[in-house]
Amino acid sequence: MADDITFxxxxxxxxxxxxxxxxxxxxxxxxxxxxxxxxxxxRIERIENTARRRKNGTQ
Numbered sequence: 001m002a003d004d005i006t007f008x009x010x011x012x013x014x015x016x017x018x019x020x021x022x023x024x025x026x027x028x029x030x031x032x033x034x035x036x037x038x039x040x041x042x043r044i045e046r047i048e049n050t051a052r053r054r055k056n057g058t059q
Contacts, residue, residue, distance in 0.1 A: 021043055021044050025040045
């Protein structure tokens with residue numbers, strides 16, 4: 001089974017949360033190149049891992 005996830009693997013709520021986090025990351029990134037957005041990246045990765053586990057049927 002492929003470990004890749006697609007946009008359709010996310011729930012509607014997860015899609016909305018990811019969109020919000022991406023917007024926040026873009027806003028922070030516009031502030032300058034030295035702004036840390038790693039916390040937002042980790043939150044997005046956590047959502048992706050949840051979708052991946054759900055797709056693969058593991059808990």
